[in-house]
Amino acid sequence: MANDVWSLAEIANGKLTNVSLQLASKAAELAGQLGVSSATVALGTNTAAAATELGAVGAKTVYAADGAVYDDYLVQPHVETLAALVEQHQPAVILFAVSNYGRDVAARLAARFGLGLEYNVSDIAVEGGELALTVPAFDGAQLVKASFVGGGTKLVGARANAFEVNRSGGTAEVVSVAAASAPANGAKLSAPMGAADAGSAGHLAKAADGHDYWQPSASQPKLEEAQIVVSGGRGLGGPAAFAQVEALATALGASVGASRPTVDDGWIPYAYQVGQTGKTVKPAVYIAIGISGAVQHKSGMSSSRLIIAINKDKEAPIFAFSDLGVVGDLNVIVPQLTEKVKQRKGS
Amino acid sequence: MNIVVCMKETPSITAVKRFTSDMRLERRKEDAEMNPFDEYAIEEGLRQQEKHGGQVTVLCMGPATATDNIRKALAMGADRGALVSDPALEGSDAIGTARVLAAALRKLGFDLALFGSAAADSYGGVVPAAVAELLGQPLLSNASRLEIADNAAKIERAAENGYQVAESALPALVSVIQTINIPRYPTMKGIMGSKKKPIDTFTLADLGLDAAQVGVAGAKEKAISASPVDTQRKGEIYNGNDGAAERIVAFLVEQKVL
Numbered sequence: 001m002a003n004d005v006w007s008l009a010e011i012a013n014g015k016l017t018n019v020s021l022q023l024a025s026k027a028a029e030l031a032g033q034l035g036v037s038s039a040t041v042a043l044g045t046n047t048a049a050a051a052t053e054l055g056a057v058g059a060k061t062v063y064a065a066d067g068a069v070y071d072d073y074l075v076q077p078h079v080e081t082l083a084a085l086v087e088q089h090q091p092a093v094i095l096f097a098v099s100n101y102g103r104d105v106a107a108r109l110a111a112r113f114g115l116g117l118e119y120n121v122s123d124i125a126v127e128g129g130e131l132a133l134t135v136p137a138f139d140g141a142q143l144v145k146a147s148f149v150g151g152g153t154k155l156v157g158a159r160a161n162a163f164e165v166n167r168s169g170g171t172a173e174v175v176s177v178a179a180a181s182a183p184a185n186g187a188k189l190s191a192p193m194g195a196a197d198a199g200s201a202g203h204l205a206k207a208a209d210g211h212d213y214w215q216p217s218a219s220q221p222k223l224e225e226a227q228i229v230v231s232g233g234r235g236l237g238g239p240a241a242f243a244q245v246e247a248l249a250t251a252l253g254a255s256v257g258a259s260r261p262t263v264d265d266g267w268i269p270y271a272y273q274v275g276q277t278g279k280t281v282k283p284a285v286y287i288a289i290g291i292s293g294a295v296q297h298k299s300g301m302s303s304s305r306l307i308i309a310i311n312k313d314k315e316a317p318i319f320a321f322s323d324l325g326v327v328g329d330l331n332v333i334v335p336q337l338t339e340k341v342k343q344r345k346g347s
Numbered sequence: 348m349n350i351v352v353c354m355k356e357t358p359s360i361t362a363v364k365r366f367t368s369d370m371r372l373e374r375r376k377e378d379a380e381m382n383p384f385d386e387y388a389i390e391e392g393l394r395q396q397e398k399h400g401g402q403v404t405v406l407c408m409g410p411a412t413a414t415d416n417i418r419k420a421l422a423m424g425a426d427r428g429a430l431v432s433d434p435a436l437e438g439s440d441a442i443g444t445a446r447v448l449a450a451a452l453r454k455l456g457f458d459l460a461l462f463g464s465a466a467a468d469s470y471g472g473v474v475p476a477a478v479a480e481l482l483g484q485p486l487l488s489n490a491s492r493l494e495i496a497d498n499a500a501k502i503e504r505a506a507e508n509g510y511q512v513a514e515s516a517l518p519a520l521v522s523v524i525q526t527i528n529i530p531r532y533p534t535m536k537g538i539m540g541s542k543k544k545p546i547d548t549f550t551l552a553d554l555g556l557d558a559a560q561v562g563v564a565g566a567k568e569k570a571i572s573a574s575p576v577d578t579q580r581k582g583e584i585y586n587g588n589d590g591a592a593e594r595i596v597a598f599l600v601e602q603k604v605l
Contacts, residue, residue, distance in 0.1 A: 012506075074513055075476070075486060100489050100504070107476035110442050116567030117441060119471045137372075137573065138364040145571045152567075157473075164528065187485035190512035228604070250604075263526065270526045271489065271505045274471060277384065277525060285604050295360065306594060306602055314586075323581040324598045328588040336592035344596060344605055 004061075005031040007095040008082065008105060009054060011044030013071070017162045018225040019097040020050075021057045022339055025148060025253055026124065026163040027095055028058025033126040036092065039063060040172070041085060043078050044070040048174070055172030057165055062172040067179025074187040075101065077180035079108045085177065086113070086153055093131060093154045095124075098280075106155045116148040117195070119157035120280075122303070131156075131212035139276070140299040161282035202246040204239060209267060214242035214268045216249075216256040223255045223272060228285045229301070231257035231274055235290020235311060239267035244334045251341040257281065257301075259291045275300035290330050293318025310334065348401035348495070351457040352425070353448055353478075354385040356409045356416050357468040367562075370570035371438055372468055374410075381416045384463030386423075386530040387523050391425045391493060392461050394528060398433040399495055402426045404455060408436060408447050414546055421541035424531035428546035430456060435551055438563035441469075445477035446561060450554040452482065459500065462522040464489055475522040485515040488522045 007023035008015060031038035033169045039061035042050045054062050056244075063085055070079045072290060082105065086094070096102035098120055110117040119239035122143075123134035133146045133156065148154045158323035205215040223229065230252065232245040242256070249256045257274040258267070274281055275297040293309070293316055301307070302321060309322040310330050319325035326333060358364065362378035378415040392403045407413050408431045417428035431451050439447070452460055465472035479486035487493075490502035491510070500519035503510045533541070551558055559565060585594045599605035 005502035074485065074488065080478070103472050104476040104486065107445075107473035110473070111477035111480040114442065114567075117473065118568050119441075119473060120469075135570075136576070137470070141364070141576055141578075142573045144370075144573045145577055147569055147571060149567050149569050185483075185485060185516060187487050187513045187515045190514075260525075269505065270524060274469070277465070285599065286601070302578065306604070308598065310591075310595075314584075319582075319584060321356070321578055321580055322581050324585065324595065326585045326591045326595065328517055328586070328591050330591055332588040333591045333595075337595055340592050340596045341599075341605065344600075 002090040003092040005034065005093050006038070006091040007040045008097075008102065009040050009042040010043060010097055010099060010101050011050055011070070014046035016042070016050040016053055017097070018165070018222065019099070021053065021165045022161070023095040023097060024054045024059045025057045025166040026158070028060070028169065029166070030093070030124060030126060030131075031060070034092070034129070037061065039091070041082055051172055051174045056167055056169050058169035059172045061175060063175050063177050065177040065179045069179055069182050072189055073075065073183060074189060075104045076183045076186050078105050079112070080157045080180040081110060081177060083109060084112060085252065087170055091153050093156060096155065096157045098157045098159055102157060107159050110155050113152065115152050115155050116150070117155040117157070118146055118148070121156050121158045124156060124158070124163050136299070139295050140302050151288070156280065159280050159282070168286075169286060177204040202243065203308045211266050212239050213266055214239045214246070216242070216246055216268070216272060218266070220249065221253070221255045223257055223274070224279050224281055226255035226281070227283050228252045228254035228287070229257045229274070229281050229283045229304070230287045230289065231259060231301075232256045232262060232268075232289050233259040233291030234261045234265070236267070237263070241331075242268055244330070248287070248334055248338045248341070251338050251345065252300060259297050288318055288322075289334060291318055293321065348395065348399045348458045349456060350392045350396055350403045350404050350459045350461065351452060351455055352385070352388045352420070352461045354381065354389065354404060354405050354407045354417070354420060355382040355466045356407065356413050357466050360467065366573060370573070376412050378450055379416065381412070381419055382463055382466045384465055384467060384525070385604060387525055387527055388461040389420050389423055389425060389461045389525050390528045390530040392459070394587065395459060395493070395495055401458070404429055406448065406451055406455065407431070408439075408444060408451075418541045419533065419546045422537040423440075423531055424537060426550040427544055429549065430546055431549045431554065433551045434563070435558040435562045438566060439475045440566040440568055441471050442477055442567070443561040443565040445474050445481055446556060447554065448474065449478045449481035450556055451549060454549070454554060458517050458519075459495065460518070460520045462520070464522050464524045475520065479520045482520070484518070484520055486520045486522065487513050487515055489537050490521050490523045491526045493523065493527065494519055534597070
């Protein structure tokens, strides 16, 4: 139907991301406020399972295209299918995740049809029948109210954890769509590499150039979806000390994160970087260990509900935006904290 | 190999950020620096040139004064600059910017077009994919490694539990992330030499673009108002190692997260 509220699900290796559920929930809520219906587009493999999950969080309709082509190429097949659906159904708005996938799909769709595109959106409301967006600006110091100009489908790239998952949905109507054909000139993907590490515990690994880096456990929660994040910074002194960060994270059921300097120095892969040039996180608790709190880092974690910082430098900027700041030696405090958390949890 | 690197001017990270009266980011000449993310793209362009030969052109859309920052790229080693400057471009959104860069890339021609992963003003990171779409090309995005061989570009990019390998034929568009290389500093010789290197300038008309498609006229988004974020935190400070772990546990219990 025209004017519905849509979201784009992200299926990575046959598995729906949690952000997809957040977007589908928000789409259903906005659709209710606007008096229209909600739909989610799911492209990839295993879309039937995804459709069940998406219905449970409120999607009324799931447009599903199942095909290996979506795993074999970067976003072009996804854009072909989504563009055809948009032309046919003319949705009012489509919610995307601000991820490598969501960004590239939304950018192409906007360029192809000349659509409005807002990104890094942290909230969406309906005011006077129109969408009112909230977008953080100036490294998170300001919140901008924004809207769109003119007609056409509006594209909204939303941050992970901007919206809650609401499991009061039901069963979505699944509309099967033919899978796109392989692009004549595409970006062809090889199977994910380094997957041999899946399931392994966090460990020190050797990079191609021979330097050591910390490879966090493959079984930890996804960083941008975690309810607790424990991040390490240059105060750790080296990659081996990430073992302490990881031990605390494991005890708390948390994800491991890192500051940009540790990534720049090759102590931990880029995928774990929190901050402007890495991931934006919004957990219930963020524990910063040996992180000074540069503005680049702050903007990636400052909307966490609670912030705890451990740093030996009492002048560290991070103490200015922490709920609890501990001035002390992380090498003493973190192992003790890990033990106390384990005792408390009775494990 | 004909390599074109897209570069943007952004306000420095320490610059005081303000809105203009029509709610756009105020861009002051004295704060304008090369987008830090684009330094990695320029460095990668120079490294690919060292391996494969050819020419590196730095392409920028910006005010006439952006030649200062183009010269910095030329001082790093790029061969020539291309500046698209036109009063009608002010206030362009990401798609308007992509239209300009796509038209300029068409005009310049390229075997390899390189982009930083985002710009340090809006952190959108959507321009590279939008340019690729307008050119009808694939985009190898967020590369942490780039290899050109057999008339194709091959990248590694981070993925869950490892990395992906993606490949496309030349001409190729590639956006790069900070772990791909360590950008060089210009040498004194490079700085001196940069003064004689050519910078071509283009207007909208030169690129055959309609002013209605770019600038404020073409933008489909509008900022209405802004308010400062209340960053007030509890701000409790605990000094010393003794009892610190106990205090953190007690805090987590008080906050009902443990």
